[in-house]
Amino acid sequence: MNAQALNFPVPSALGSLENYIQAVNRFPLLSAEQEHTLALRLRDDNDLEAARQLVLSHLRLVVAIARGYLGYGLPHADLIQEGNVGLMKAVKRYDPDRGVRLVSFAVHWIKAEIHEFILKNWRLVKVATTKAQRKLFFNLRSMKQGSGSLSAGEVEEMARTLNVNQSDVREMETRLYGQDMALEPGMDDEDDAFAPIAYLAAPNAEPTQHLEIAEREKMAGEGLGRALATLDPRSRHIVESRWLDDENPATLHELAAVYGISAERVRQIEAKALQKLKGALVA
Numbered sequence: 001m002n003a004q005a006l007n008f009p010v011p012s013a014l015g016s017l018e019n020y021i022q023a024v025n026r027f028p029l030l031s032a033e034q035e036h037t038l039a040l041r042l043r044d045d046n047d048l049e050a051a052r053q054l055v056l057s058h059l060r061l062v063v064a065i066a067r068g069y070l071g072y073g074l075p076h077a078d079l080i081q082e083g084n085v086g087l088m089k090a091v092k093r094y095d096p097d098r099g100v101r102l103v104s105f106a107v108h109w110i111k112a113e114i115h116e117f118i119l120k121n122w123r124l125v126k127v128a129t130t131k132a133q134r135k136l137f138f139n140l141r142s143m144k145q146g147s148g149s150l151s152a153g154e155v156e157e158m159a160r161t162l163n164v165n166q167s168d169v170r171e172m173e174t175r176l177y178g179q180d181m182a183l184e185p186g187m188d189d190e191d192d193a194f195a196p197i198a199y200l201a202a203p204n205a206e207p208t209q210h211l212e213i214a215e216r217e218k219m220a221g222e223g224l225g226r227a228l229a230t231l232d233p234r235s236r237h238i239v240e241s242r243w244l245d246d247e248n249p250a251t252l253h254e255l256a257a258v259y260g261i262s263a264e265r266v267r268q269i270e271a272k273a274l275q276k277l278k279g280a281l282v283a
Helices: 017-026 032-045 048-056 059-067 076-093 102-121 131-143 152-162 166-177 196-200 207-228 233-244 252-259 263-282
Strands: none
Touching: 017 059, 017 076, 032 048, 048 076, 059 076, 059 102, 076 102, 131 152, 131 166, 152 166, 207 233, 207 263, 233 252, 233 263, 252 263
């Protein structure tokens, strides 16, 4: 039987996941020669029918791999769907001249898409973002025995096996088995005082309050600028050096040396300038 004679019927309506699995298990498997011929047609001629046959003949592989991730509580159909995306990516990138069967090449791509789906949807908050965290996430779940917390010996053994720090194992265990908590209380909660929204939000975290504070600061800054403009240059410099330089405010004696006057005289100028500024700001 050559590759062109293969029959890959696709039911128009499968009806259920069970029917889908039964259908994909009826698709014929490809021999090495048939697979190589189809892959060449896809690579050299962009033959979409060849791509279709390569994908359909490996759908049962996706079902089998996806079944191994049912312990994460995500729908089997969704896991299969994401795995199918990985399979299509593998078929597109498959090189028949490398001497490797498509099944071996596709496993990586199928698992990669399923892993990405699990990490995005298993929890509201991502449990793993870096490559090392992802590896630890999946290995920790498969290696851990029972539902209790890891003992010190288990943590040490896992850290050694996975070549990571023990603190990384402890942190991932907390992420993996911690429970999501609703930010706001539910409709049936009688006491909402303990919902996170009650104690996580800062008093001035409301957007309207931010806008109000920003506008008030803007107006204050503009008003201060206009008030400073009413002072003579010496008085303005003294006020700015004494009150507006947060990092290194000048002392009376330093300003006295600058202007060749006594420190008392600087204080008097400062007091008079501040009084004038106060009048200008409230006007």
